[in-house]
Amino acid sequence: MSIAITTQIICFTVLSFIVLIGALGVVLLESIVYSAFLLGGVFMSVAGLYLLLNASFVAAAQVLVYVGAVNVLIIFAIMLVNKKEDLKPINDIKSRRIISTSICLTLLSLLIRVDLTNVWSLSSPQNSIGEESTIRIGEHLFSDYLLPFEVASVLLLMAMIGAIVLARRDVMNEDISTGLPVDQELIEKSSEPLLTNKN
Amino acid sequence: MMHLESIPIQAFLIVSSALFCIGIWGLLNSRNAVRVLMSIELMLNAVNINLMTFSSYIDNNLIQGQVFTIFVITVAAAEAAVGLAILLSLYRNRVTVDMESFNLLKW
Numbered sequence: 518m519s520i521a522i523t524t525q526i527i528c529f530t531v532l533s534f535i536v537l538i539g540a541l542g543v544v545l546l547e548s549i550v551y552s553a554f555l556l557g558g559v560f561m562s563v564a565g566l567y568l569l570l571n572a573s574f575v576a577a578a579q580v581l582v583y584v585g586a587v588n589v590l591i592i593f594a595i596m597l598v599n600k601k602e603d604l605k606p607i608n609d610i611k612s613r614r615i616i617s618t619s620i621c622l623t624l625l626s627l628l629i630r631v632d633l634t635n636v637w638s639l640s641s642p643q644n645s646i647g648e649e650s651t652i653r654i655g656e657h658l659f660s661d662y663l664l665p666f667e668v669a670s671v672l673l674l675m676a677m678i679g680a681i682v683l684a685r686r687d688v689m690n691e692d693i694s695t696g697l698p699v700d701q702e703l704i705e706k707s708s709e710p711l712l713t714n715k716n
Numbered sequence: 717m718m719h720l721e722s723i724p725i726q727a728f729l730i731v732s733s734a735l736f737c738i739g740i741w742g743l744l745n746s747r748n749a750v751r752v753l754m755s756i757e758l759m760l761n762a763v764n765i766n767l768m769t770f771s772s773y774i775d776n777n778l779i780q781g782q783v784f785t786i787f788v789i790t791v792a793a794a795e796a797a798v799g800l801a802i803l804l805s806l807y808r809n810r811v812t813v814d815m816e817s818f819n820l821l822k823w
Binding site for chain 1: 721722723725726727728729730731733734735736737738739740741742744745746747748750751753754755757758761764765768769771772773774776777778779780782783785786787789790791792793794795796797798800801802803804805807811812813814816817
């Protein structure tokens with residue numbers, strides 16, 4: 518990479534700081550809307566980390582798919598289900614918090630220990646191919662990863678149809694082909710409109 | 717100050733470990749179902765950072781880690797779409813997104 522090492526370290530420090538603080542904000546903030554926008558910031562910073570690792574294609578894919586699709590989808594879901602509700606208090610919340618926090622800290626210390634003590638066999642010329650990586654990814658996708666590539670297209674089609682079927686709410690009164698009335702109870706019971714914001 | 721040729725691999729790995737653990741904490745402790753999905757996205761991103769780091773530092777000729785990251789991004793997009801659709805139909809049946817109230821499978 519042609520960027521000087523000092524610049525790289527400064528960029529890495531700033532980006533990883535944003536990633537970690539943003540992730541803590543996503544998990545800890547009270548308002549779910551702030552969490553969603555912070556999640557977008559985390560995704561952008563992760564794309565910046567990919568750029569530091571010389572992977573411009575994956576960084577672009579990260580911005581397009583995560584920030585452009587997943588984050589917008591999450592914001593839409595928040596908009597559709599944002600009913601203010603008073604959560605029932607859990608009586609053993611304190612012990613749950615202690616147990617889960619200790620599990621996470623233990624896992625974190627284990628992972629960091631592995632990261633620091635293992636001797637990584639790094640290849641000597643760092644980042645040798647650089648911008649050629651996009652060409653290399655294309656070659657991989659159409660030669661030795663062709664089957665996973667095709668299966669991924671089937672997976673996306675299944676996810677699209679599944680999401681439509683699961684999220685659909687209006688059901689027609691009669692069957693299109695036979696003209697018989699459809700059993701509404703079987704498909705979906707009628708319910709209140711989604712945006713019930715009465716509190 | 718010691719002389720560095722590039723950012724040490726451990727720095728990237730530690731960031732990804734911390735991001736993964738934050739995701740697990742959020743997964744275990746969130747009451748809002750949307751926040752649970754967001755925590756899953758955080759964990760997937762941590763895994764992606766790990767794959768990209770190893771692809772860049774260890775396997776920088778045949779960048780197979782980057783291809784794996786592309787596939788993980790694809791699966792994550794499908795997972796987010798289906799997960800949010802399930803969330804919408806859950807909300808329609810229960811009129812809540814509180815994780816504690818989804819106890820139909822509790823024995």
